[in-house]
Each structure stands twice: as structure tokens, then as C-alpha cells.
Amino acid sequence: MYRYDDFDHEFVRSRAAQFRDQVSRRLSGDLTEDQFRPLRLQNGLYLQLHGYMLRVAIPYGVVSSSQLRALADIARRYDRGYGHFTTRQNIQFNWVTLTDTPDILDRLAEVEMHAVQTSGNCIRNVTSDPLAGVAADEIEDPRIWAEALRQWSSVHPEFLFLPRKFKIAITGAAEDRAAILFHDIGLRIVKGKGGATGFAVYVGGGQGRTPYVAQLLRGFLERRHLLSYLEAVMRVYNLHGRRDNLYKARIKILVNALGIDEFARQVEAEWQSIDREALDLPDAEVERITPHFALPPLLRRPATDGAIARRRARDADFDRFVRNNTAPHRIPGYRIVTVALKTPGQVPGDATADQMDALADIAERYSHAEARVTYVQNIVLPHVALADLADLYDRLVADGLASANAGLITDIIACPGLDYCNLANARAIPVAQAIARRFDDPDRAAEIGALRLNISGCINACGHHHSGNIGILGVDKKGTEHYQITLGGSPGDDAEVGTIVGPSFAAEDVPDAIEAIIATYLEQRDSAGESFLEFYRRVGTGPFKARLYGSRSDNAPTRSRVLETTIGG
Amino acid sequence: MPSNTSSSTPSVLTANLLRTGEVVYLAPGGRWVPRLDDARLALDEDERTAVQETAARYVAAGEIVAPYLMDVRLEGGFPKPASMREVIRASRRPTV
Numbered sequence: 001m002y003r004y005d006d007f008d009h010e011f012v013r014s015r016a017a018q019f020r021d022q023v024s025r026r027l028s029g030d031l032t033e034d035q036f037r038p039l040r041l042q043n044g045l046y047l048q049l050h051g052y053m054l055r056v057a058i059p060y061g062v063v064s065s066s067q068l069r070a071l072a073d074i075a076r077r078y079d080r081g082y083g084h085f086t087t088r089q090n091i092q093f094n095w096v097t098l099t100d101t102p103d104i105l106d107r108l109a110e111v112e113m114h115a116v117q118t119s120g121n122c123i124r125n126v127t128s129d130p131l132a133g134v135a136a137d138e139i140e141d142p143r144i145w146a147e148a149l150r151q152w153s154s155v156h157p158e159f160l161f162l163p164r165k166f167k168i169a170i171t172g173a174a175e176d177r178a179a180i181l182f183h184d185i186g187l188r189i190v191k192g193k194g195g196a197t198g199f200a201v202y203v204g205g206g207q208g209r210t211p212y213v214a215q216l217l218r219g220f221l222e223r224r225h226l227l228s229y230l231e232a233v234m235r236v237y238n239l240h241g242r243r244d245n246l247y248k249a250r251i252k253i254l255v256n257a258l259g260i261d262e263f264a265r266q267v268e269a270e271w272q273s274i275d276r277e278a279l280d281l282p283d284a285e286v287e288r289i290t291p292h293f294a295l296p297p298l299l300r301r302p303a304t305d306g307a308i309a310r311r312r313a314r315d316a317d318f319d320r321f322v323r324n325n326t327a328p329h330r331i332p333g334y335r336i337v338t339v340a341l342k343t344p345g346q347v348p349g350d351a352t353a354d355q356m357d358a359l360a361d362i363a364e365r366y367s368h369a370e371a372r373v374t375y376v377q378n379i380v381l382p383h384v385a386l387a388d389l390a391d392l393y394d395r396l397v398a399d400g401l402a403s404a405n406a407g408l409i410t411d412i413i414a415c416p417g418l419d420y421c422n423l424a425n426a427r428a429i430p431v432a433q434a435i436a437r438r439f440d441d442p443d444r445a446a447e448i449g450a451l452r453l454n455i456s457g458c459i460n461a462c463g464h465h466h467s468g469n470i471g472i473l474g475v476d477k478k479g480t481e482h483y484q485i486t487l488g489g490s491p492g493d494d495a496e497v498g499t500i501v502g503p504s505f506a507a508e509d510v511p512d513a514i515e516a517i518i519a520t521y522l523e524q525r526d527s528a529g530e531s532f533l534e535f536y537r538r539v540g541t542g543p544f545k546a547r548l549y550g551s552r553s554d555n556a557p558t559r560s561r562v563l564e565t566t567i568g569g
Numbered sequence: 570m571p572s573n574t575s576s577s578t579p580s581v582l583t584a585n586l587l588r589t590g591e592v593v594y595l596a597p598g599g600r601w602v603p604r605l606d607d608a609r610l611a612l613d614e615d616e617r618t619a620v621q622e623t624a625a626r627y628v629a630a631g632e633i634v635a636p637y638l639m640d641v642r643l644e645g646g647f648p649k650p651a652s653m654r655e656v657i658r659a660s661r662r663p664t665v
């Protein structure tokens with residue numbers, strides 16, 4: 001993985017020192033809260049429902065064993081013993097104090113981490129395919145370019161005060177596992193004429209109050225021009241993005257107001273006029289970065305393993321784990337393992353300090369000291385020898401980390417919601433827990449098959465409810481927590497925003513509602529081979545509505561009615 | 570100062586301590602206390618104005634941040650949070 005050079009080290013250390021000075025000026029009264037707030041936000045420190053929350057960047061989700069140990073150490077020493085992995089491949093600590101934060105930033109700097117640009121109207125942590133560099137379906141490793149983008153966007157003087165926050169995601173694989181079409185800019189590595197690789201550039205995707213799937217801005221961009229081209233996109237946005245209305249400030253609003261053709265024309269004009277040579281990444285720099293992402297030395301191993309096959313045959317739990325939580329590695333004889341932080345009943349994405357330490361040890365022992373954070377709030381161990389799978393699994397069982405439900409109905413994304421978040425309308429975590437417990441039976445989950453269920457505690461959609469096959473949005477209905485259900489969202493290549501199925505449900509009725517939706521699907525699907533999403537696309541909301549609302553007179557809600565509920569909340 | 574109150578309901582002034590972020594309530598005598606039970610009640614407009622002025626002084630002194638008035642209901646004379654948000658905040662932990 002990427003290792004800091006002297007510049008990176010110096011930058012991160014000096015930012016931590018600068019923040020220490022800012023905190024002491026705040027405490028001595030030299031800075032007012034109004035002066036200090038933007039400074040603390042620039043360092044990822046929010047004031048949330050219960051107190052300060054620190055969001056630490058995990059660049060494109062790649063984390064080492066020593067970094068995991070530092071995160072565990074921080075959780076233990078400065079927090080209540082746990083952290084929360086987020087849908088942006090970051091980690092949040094919920095209980096830190098202002099006075100401890102400078103020490104935490106120093107601790108992070110020791111392991112090449114920081115909290116810079118995890119808040120504010122700047123380019124946030126670039127996210128990527130958690131299987132980058134190892135996926136069997138990969139065209140080219142996106143991390144090289146994710147790292148180039150990290151360097152380019154870090155304290156880029158022109159783009160620190162954008163109209164609104166800005167999120168970039170990049171994938172190099174055939175299958176999109178980074179939800180790139182729900183980002184301000186989505187990048188996909190593609191092959192052009194003659195086999196050279198470049199980028200398909202998508203723009204204007206996002207969730208939140210006004211969800212959009214990104215549109216294709218340019219079908220093929222030569223690799224070497226990535227930075228100058230994105231510079232042009234950012235300049236058009238920075239100049240014309242609205243700053244007068246918080247709700248209309250994201251690039252998606254600009255793209256849709258101008259139309260993709262006009263937006264593309266303006267980007268092209270800007271791009272033609274700028275000095276590409278000066279902005280593009282020199283080949284030498286690409287060559288410097290690339291070796292950081294070379295595969296670790298993986299010994300050649302047999303592509304099959306008799307002992308593992310025998311264990312699968314006699315141990316149904318292990319077999320389920322291998323089936324659901326592992327994927328083919330580029331190198332035969334290795335598997336990519338997902339550690340789902342989703343044991344039914346747990347808080348999605350939470351890991352205790354002990355679990356982080358355990359993950360660090362496990363990654364060191366079985367995965368060349370490397371792990372990845374996924375946007376669905378799980379952890380990936382990228383390089384596990386097939387022959388080690390049983391040992392690894394036994395170790396995960398011992399540490400309470402062997403939940404074999406990756407990609408199934410209980411692998412729920414949930415934002416912190418009203419349990420932690422200052423902006424929330426309703427809780428998300430207990431709803432996720434109740435649903436996960438309801439569908440706890442692994443055979444039933446297997447029968448339901450691939451399903452993405454996502455929950456957000458408010459319209460900001462950090463829990464990606466819009467892109468859930470089943471999405472749940474917490475709303476405030478006259479002071480009580482209610483939940484609106486959407487169907488048919490998809491985060492992948494066939495990205496789509498879900499459709500609201502009907503009036504909202506009280507919290508206690510949500511598991512039954514999900515049960516009714518699942519029963520409708522299981523009873524009416526063509527065959528076990530028809531996924532929930534395929535079924536929904538064939539039949540629409542009709543059968544679900546009939547099941548959920550029967551002859552209720554209010555079973556045909558309108559969008560405006562729904563918006564009233566959320567905006568009023 | 571933001572206010573989450575309606576005029577006919579009793580209210581309490583809440584904030585976070587600057588240094589720790591901890592949720593606190595303004596108590597009689599200008600103390601900041603962690604328990605809502607111990608908070609000072611503001612029962613009319615004059616009292617609401619008074620607690621807001623007190624809070625503003627503590628903001629200026631760098632002791633608290635993000636003060637606001639919240640609605641409460643009274644149970645046996647003690648203030649209880651009127652919203653789920655304030656129930657969770659007052660409990661100083663998530664519900665899960």
C-alpha cells in the first residue's frame with residue numbers, strides 16, 4: 001500500500017501541530033466558537049448530538065495492520081472503546097473531547113493518517129473499489145489514480161471553499177463495487193481503441209434530498225489527462241455552482257440545470273484553455289506511485305484445496321461463510337475475504353477496540369497486513385490463501401467477526417441516525433437491528449438471496465437509502481419516528497434511485513413491512529434465480545403496495561406528500 | 570440563540586461543554602449539570618430570556634458551546650425531555 005513520502009509526513013505532522021495551537025487559542029479565549037468552528041471542521045471534528053465526533057480519513061478504504069492498531073488504541077484511550085466505519089470508507093469516533101483531539105491527531109500522524117478534509121465544502125476522501133488490485137474482474141488497479149487524486153485534492157488552494165462538499169469515487173473493475181454513479185464524479189477505468197486504458201467520467205450523481213444517478217460526461221479520457229480534466233470540471237462547478245442555497249449547491253443540481261451537453265461543453269472549453277502540461281500528473285510520478293500498489297509476494301498455491309473442501313462438506317456454517325463472504329482473487333489459490341460487521345443484532349459498521357486489534361492481527365497473519373474498509377461498512381481482507389480459510393474462519397468466530405451474511409438481507413447499511421447525529425429525524429440503528437434479528441435465520445437469508453437494504457436517519461441519505469433495493473428513510477411525523485420505504489434502488493452499474501412505495505410506517509411496524517415485502521417477492525418471483533431487484537423491475541411497486549397497504553385509502557401517496565413529511569421534520 | 574420550544578411549554582437550557590463536548594443543562598445558580606433532573610426550569614418568556622442571557626455569558630467565557638432552549642414536560646416537578654432527540658441526548662448514550 002501507499003507509504004507517505006517526506007512531504008506527506010511533514011504535512012500531516014504540521015497540520016496536527018497547527019490544530020493543537022488552534023485548540024489552545026480556543027481554550028484561552030483568543031478564538032471565538034464562530035472563528036474556531038471552521039478550523040475544527042477542517043480537521044474532521046464535528047459537534048454531534050452527544051458531543052464531539054472525529055472523522056478519520058481512510059484513503060480509498062485501504063488500511064494496514066499498524067493503522068488498525070492505532071485506531072484501536074484511539075478507541076480505547078480517547079473514546080468509549082469502539083469506532084464506526086462509515087459509508088465513505090472512513091471511521092468515526094463518537095466520544096472524543098476537544099482537549100484530547102490534538103493528541104489523537106498526533107497518534108494518527110504516527111501511522112500516516114489524519115482527519116483533514118473529512119468535513120467542509122472541499123473534495124472529500126476519494127473512495128474506491130474495496131477489491132482494488134485483487135479482483136478477478138479488474139481491468140486496472142484504480143488505487144494508483146485514487147492516490148494521485150488524494151495528492152491533487154489535498155489542500156488544493158482552488159478547491160477548499162467549493163459551493164458544497166465534493167465526493168469522487170473510482171473503480172477499475174467490470175463490476176462497480178464503489179457506487180460510482182452516486183458520486184459527484186464517478187470514474188471508471190475502461191479500455192479504449194487499441195487496448196489503452198483511460199477513464200469514463202461520470203458527473204452529477206448523489207443521494208441526499210435530490211437524488212440523481214450520475215451522467216456520462218466523457219466516454220474516454222486518456223489516463224495522463226485525468227488531473228487537468230478534473231481540474232476543468234471543478235472549475236466549472238466552482239464558478240457556476242450555487243452558493244445562495246444550501247440545497248441547490250451540489251454539482252448534480254448544476255449539471256441538471258445546465259443539461260449534461262451544456263455542462264460538457266463548458267468543461268471542454270475550460271479544459272482546452274488550461275495548461276494541461278502543468279496540471280497533469282507527470283509520467284515519472286505515476287511510475288513512482290505504481291510500485292506502492294504492487295501485489296505482495298504471494299507464493300504460488302494450488303487453485304483447489306482438499307482440506308477446505310472437506311471442511312465445507314461437513315460444516316454448514318463454514319460453507320456458508322466461504323460462499324457468501326469470499327470472492328476469487330486474481331491469483332489462483334487465494335481468496336478475498338469479507339469480514340461483515342453485521343452480526344444480526346450488532347450496530348452496522350461498529351467495531352470494538354478489541355475487534356480492531358483482532359482484525360489487525362488477522363490481517364497480519366493471513367492477508368499481508370492489509371485490510372480494506374467497504375462502503376457497505378464491512379472489512380475486506382484482500383489476500384487470503386485458500387488453504388488458510390479454515391484457520392482464518394475459526395479465528396473470526398472466536399472474535400465474534402464471522403457473520404456469514406455479506407451481500408444478504410442482514411448485511412444492512414445504516415447511518416448513525418438519531419442515536420448519534422445532530423441532523424437526524426429518526427433512529428436508524430435500532431431499525432437495522434430489528435430487521436437483522438427478524439431475518440436472522442441463515443437459510444431464509446440464503447433463500448432471499450442478494451439484497452441491498454439501506455437505512456438513513458434523515459434525507460441527507462448517508463445510509464444510502466436511495467440506492468437500496470429496499471431503502472428505509474427515517475422521518476419525523478408529528479414528533480414520532482416514522483420510516484418511509486423505497487424499492488428498486490441500485491448502487492451498481494444499473495444504478496437507480498428507489499421509488500417510494502407508500503405512506504410511512506411507525507418504527508415497530510417496519511420489520512413486519514419488510515417481511516411483507518420479502519413474502520411478496522418470494523411468493524411471486526419467477527424462480528429462485530430471479531433476484532429481488534429483477535423481480536421489482538419486472539413487476540414495479542404494485543404487488544408490494546397491495547400487500548403492504550391492502551385496501552387502505554391512502555395507498556397512493558404522492559411525492560409531494562412525502563416531501564412534506566421530510567421537510568417538515 | 571436557537572430555540573426548540575413553544576411558548577406554552579416549560580423549557581430548559583442545554584448546551585455542550587467546550588472542552589469535553591459533554592451534554593449539560595443550566596441549573597439554578599448558573600451551574601452546568603449533566604442531569605436534566607437538576608436543570609433550572611424556564612416557565613415563561615422572562616425566564617427564557619434570562620437563561621439565554623446566562624448561557625450567552627458562558628459562551629463568551631468559553632465554557633459552553635451550542636446552547637439552545639428545549640421543551641420539557643414536568644413529571645413530579647422534574648423536567649423530562651419532550652422529544653426522542655432530547656431523550657437520547659439526556660441519556661448520554663445511544664439507545665442501542
Ligand code: SF4
Binds near residue numbers: 415423424425460461
Ligand atoms: S443520513 Fe442524516 S441522520 Fe444519517 S448520518 Fe446522515 S445526516 Fe445524520
